[in-house]
Amino acid sequence: GILSQKSPNQVILSPGGKYSCYLAILATCGAGDEVIIPAPYWVSYPEMVKLAGATPRVVFAGDGFARSIVFMKSIMLTISKFSAVPYTDEQNLILKRFAKVFEQTYTRFLDLQKAEEQARESEVELALERVRSRSIAMHGSDELKEVIQVIFDQLAQLNIHAEHAGIVVDYEPNKDFHFWVADTQNIPSRITVPYLDLIWDKQFTEAKKKGKDFFTTQLDFEEKNSFYKELLPHIKGLTKKARDFYLACPGLAASTVIQNDIGLYIENFSGIAFTDEENSILIRIGKVFQQAYTRFLDLQKAEAQSRESQIEAALERVRSKTMAMHNSRDVKETVKTFFDEILKLGIDKTIRCGIGILEGHEGMETWSAKAADDGEVEMRVGMLNMTIHPMLKGLKKAWKKGEKGYSYYYTEKDVLKYYQALNNEPEYPFNANLDNLPKREYHNSFFFSSGIIFAFSENPLTDESSAVLHRFAEVFGQTYRRYLDLRKAEAQAKEAQIEAALEKVRSRTMAMQASSELQEAANVLFLEIQGLGINAWSAGYNILSQDNTSSICWMSSEGVLQDPFPLYFTKEASFIEMGKFLKSEEDFLIQELGGKDLVQHYDYMKSIPQLKEIFQHIVDSGLTLPTYQINHLCKFS
Numbered sequence: 001g002i003l004s005q006k007s008p009n010q011v012i013l014s015p016g017g018k019y020s021c022y023l024a025i026l027a028t029c030g031a032g033d034e035v036i037i038p039a040p041y042w043v044s045y046p047e048m049v050k051l052a053g054a055t056p057r058v059v060f061a062g063d064g065f066a067r068s069i070v071f072m073k074s075i076m077l078t079i080s081k082f083s084a085v086p087y088t089d090e091q092n093l094i095l096k097r098f099a100k101v102f103e104q105t106y107t108r109f110l111d112l113q114k115a116e117e118q119a120r121e122s123e124v125e126l127a128l129e130r131v132r133s134r135s136i137a138m139h140g141s142d143e144l145k146e147v148i149q150v151i152f153d154q155l156a157q158l159n160i161h162a163e164h165a166g167i168v169v170d171y172e173p174n175k176d177f178h179f180w181v182a183d184t185q186n187i188p189s190r191i192t193v194p195y196l197d198l199i200w201d202k203q204f205t206e207a208k209k210k211g212k213d214f215f216t217t218q219l220d221f222e223e224k225n226s227f228y229k230e231l232l233p234h235i236k237g238l239t240k241k242a243r244d245f246y247l248a249c250p251g252l253a254a255s256t257v258i259q260n261d262i263g264l265y266i267e268n269f270s271g272i273a274f275t276d277e278e279n280s281i282l283i284r285i286g287k288v289f290q291q292a293y294t295r296f297l298d299l300q301k302a303e304a305q306s307r308e309s310q311i312e313a314a315l316e317r318v319r320s321k322t323m324a325m326h327n328s329r330d331v332k333e334t335v336k337t338f339f340d341e342i343l344k345l346g347i348d349k350t351i352r353c354g355i356g357i358l359e360g361h362e363g364m365e366t367w368s369a370k371a372a373d374d375g376e377v378e379m380r381v382g383m384l385n386m387t388i389h390p391m392l393k394g395l396k397k398a399w400k401k402g403e404k405g406y407s408y409y410y411t412e413k414d415v416l417k418y419y420q421a422l423n424n425e426p427e428y429p430f431n432a433n434l435d436n437l438p439k440r441e442y443h444n445s446f447f448f449s450s451g452i453i454f455a456f457s458e459n460p461l462t463d464e465s466s467a468v469l470h471r472f473a474e475v476f477g478q479t480y481r482r483y484l485d486l487r488k489a490e491a492q493a494k495e496a497q498i499e500a501a502l503e504k505v506r507s508r509t510m511a512m513q514a515s516s517e518l519q520e521a522a523n524v525l526f527l528e529i530q531g532l533g534i535n536a537w538s539a540g541y542n543i544l545s546q547d548n549t550s551s552i553c554w555m556s557s558e559g560v561l562q563d564p565f566p567l568y569f570t571k572e573a574s575f576i577e578m579g580k581f582l583k584s585e586e587d588f589l590i591q592e593l594g595g596k597d598l599v600q601h602y603d604y605m606k607s608i609p610q611l612k613e614i615f616q617h618i619v620d621s622g623l624t625l626p627t628y629q630i631n632h633l634c635k636f637s
Contacts, residue, residue: 022048029054039082068092070099075106124281127154128288135292139299144169144180145189151264151285152182160278161268167289168263173205185242193234198227200254207258214283217254218273224252245269255279257286262293311468314341315475322479326486331355331367336377338453338472339369347465350438352456355476356384358399359450364392366428382428388421391443399447405470406452410441446470448477450484501528518543519564523556542567548582565610572604573597578633591631598629 014020025048029035033054037045046056064084068091070077077099079087087095134150137143144167152165166181179191195201203215219227228246232238251271255278257264264286266274274282321337324330335354342353354368361383368380386392391408398406410418415437422430438458445452446469453473455461461469508524511517522540529536540555540562549569555562569579574593581589593601602625606615618625 018042018044021045025049025052068095070096072099072103074110075099075103077102123158124284127158128284130154131285132288132292135289136295138292138296141169147289148180148189149182151289155266158281160266160274160281162266163269164267166265168204168265169261171208171263173208177201185245187235187242188237191235193231196230196234198230200227204256204258204263207256213258214279215256216273216279217252217256218271219252220271221251224249224271227252255282257283259286259290260294261297262286262290264289310345311471314345315471317341318472319475319479322476322483325483328365332379332381335367335369336379338476339377343371345468347468348457348459348461350458353454355451355453357451358396362386363427364396364451380428380430382425384428385425388425389418391418395445395452399452403447405447406445408443410443412439415439415441444469446473448473448480450477450480497532501532504528515543518554519561522554523561526556544582549579562614563610565608572600574601574631575604581633582635587635589633591633593631594628598627
C-alpha cells in the first residue's frame with residue numbers, strides 16, 4: 001500500500017479530513033497568498049485560509065445553479081448542480097421515487113427509535129419504582145444504607161457508569177456533611193466529613209444558596225488527587241486498598257442533584273462527564289427519592305411526637321408518685337413505678353435501675369429494681385458504701401463536682417469484682433448470683449441535686465435512652481426537693497406538736513403542790529405521749545431512793561390513774577438491768593422483753609403487794625398480759 005512506501009516521519013495522523021486540510025493550508029499558505037476554493041465547498045474552508053493569513057478566492061464551476069426538492073411527510077430530499085440547465089422531468093421523477101423509498105425507511109426508523117425510547121422509559125420507570133418502593137418502606141434513618149444501594153444497583157441496570165453514589169442528609173451551611181454511600185470499593189456506608197472548602201463543597205453550598213437543583217464536577221488526574229488528599233483522611237474506616245484505587249484513577253466526574261431535604265450524586269473515576277440523558281435520569285431519581293423522603297420525615301415526625309407523648313406520660317406518672325411521697329419508705333414504690341415506666345418505653349429489658357440519694361450521707365441511700373425471671377420486680381434497698389469499687393468512687397467524685405452524669409464500663413473480671421463487693425456490703429444486702437453474671441456491663445448515672453438515677457445494662461444505652469433517663473433524673477430531682485421541703489415542714493410541725501406536749505407536761509408538773517399530784521402528772525404525760533402518735537399503753541414517773549436501788553412508781557395505764565407502788569432494782573433480771581442503767585452514765589435505755597424473760601418480769605411485779613389488786617382485776621376482766629414488751633427509760637436529775 002501507499003503507506004508502506006513512506007517512512008514514519010512522512011506520515012501525519014489527524015482526527016479527520018477537514019483537520020488534515022487545515023494543517024496543509026497552515027503549512028503551505030501565508031500572508032499575501034490567494035487560495036482558490038472551488039464551489040460548492042465546506043463553509044469552514046474560507047475560515048481556514050483566513051487563519052493562515054491568506055485570502056480565499058471562491059471559483060464557481062458552472063454558468064448557473066439548478067436545484068430540485070421533494071417534500072414528504074417526514075423528510076425533504078434535494079439535489080443541486082452548478083448549471084443553468086434544470087433537471088428533466090424524468091430526473092425529477094426518479095428523485096420523487098427515491099424520496100418515497102427513503103420516507104418509508106425513515107418512518108420505520110422513527111418507529112424503531114420511538115420503540116427504543118419507550119423501552120428505555122419503561123426501564124427508567126421500573127428503576128424509579130424500585131427506588132420509590134424501598135424509600136417509602138423506610139422506618140429509620142439507618143435504612144438509608146439500603147436505599148442508596150438500591151439506587152446504585154438501578155443505575156447499573158440502566159447502564160449508567162456510576163462507580164460511586166451518595167445521599168446527602170441533614171445539610172447545614174459550612175457544617176459537617178453527612179453521607180450515605182454505595183461504592184465499588186466496599187467503603188463505609190455512613191460517612192461524616194467536615195466542611196473542607198473543596199471544589200465540591202463550594203459547588204454544593206453555592207447551589208443551595210442560589211436554589212439550583214443540579215451541578216456537575218469534572219477533575220483531571222492532578223485536580224482529583226489534590227481533592228482526594230484533602231478528603232480521604234477524614235473518612236473513618238477507609239482501607240489502604242480503596243485509598244490507592246482512588247489516587248490511581250484517571251480523573252473524577254460527578255453529577256449532583258439537590259432537592260429540599262437531600263442531595264444525590266454519582267461519580268465515575270474515568271473523568272468522563274455523564275451524558276445529558278444520564279443526568280436527566282439522575283434528576284428524576286432525586287425527585288422520586290425526595291418525595292419518599294418527605295413522607296419518611298413526616299412519619300418520623302409523627303413517631304417522634306407519639307414517642308414524646310409516651311415519655312411525657314411516663315414522666316408524669318413518676319412525678320405524681322414522687323409528689324405523693326411522705327417518707328423514705330415511699331421511695332421504694334416510686335422506684336418500682338419508675339422501673340415499670342422504663343420497661344414500657346422499651347429501654348433495654350436487661351436493665352437494672354434505681355435511685356441513689358447522696359446528699360447528707362457518706363454512703364448512698366440506694367433503691368435498686370430489676371425484673372425477676374417470674375416477671376416480678378426485685379427490689380434491693382440499703383446504704384451503699386461508696387469506697388468499695390473504683391466506679392463508686394468516680395461516681396461520687398463526679399456528683400460532687402456538679403457534673404451532669406457519669407458512665408463506667410465493666411469487663412468480665414470487673415463485673416465479678418463489683419458484685420463480690422456488693423455481696424459483702426452489710427448495709428446493702430444485694431446477694432447477687434456470682435455464677436450467673438453478664439460478661440460485660442455498662443453503668444450510666446444521671447445526676448440531680450440530691451443524688452442520681454442509675455442504670456446497669458448488658459448493652460450500651462442508646463442516645464435516646466440516655467436522654468430519657470436524664471429527663472427522669474430532672475423530674476425526680478425537682479419533686480424530690482419538694483419531698484425534702486415537705487419532710488422539713490412536717491418535721492417542724494411535729495417539733496411544734498412536741499413542744500406543745502412538753503409545755504402541757506411542764507405546766508402540770510410546775511403546778512404541783514404535793515407529791516400526790518404526780519398521779520395526775522403521770523396521766524398528762526401518758527395522754528400527751530399517745531397524742532404524739534407513740535403507741536404506749538402505760539407511762540409515768542419513778543422517784544428514786546437515795547441509793548438508786550428502788551423507786552416509787554407513779555403510773556397511768558390507758559388513761560387510768562394507778563396508786564403509787566414501789567419497784568426494787570435488785571430482785572429480778574429486768575429490774576436489775578434497770579438498776580445498772582440508773583447508776584451508769586447513759587441517759588436512755590431501751591429494754592425488749594419476751595418469752596420467759598417477760599413471764600419472770602410480771603411474776604415479780606405480781607409479787608408486789610400494791611399491784612396484786614391490779615393484776616387480779618386484769619384476770620377478772622378476761623384480759624391477758626402481753627407476750628412481748630418494750631420498756632423505755634430515760635433519766636432526769
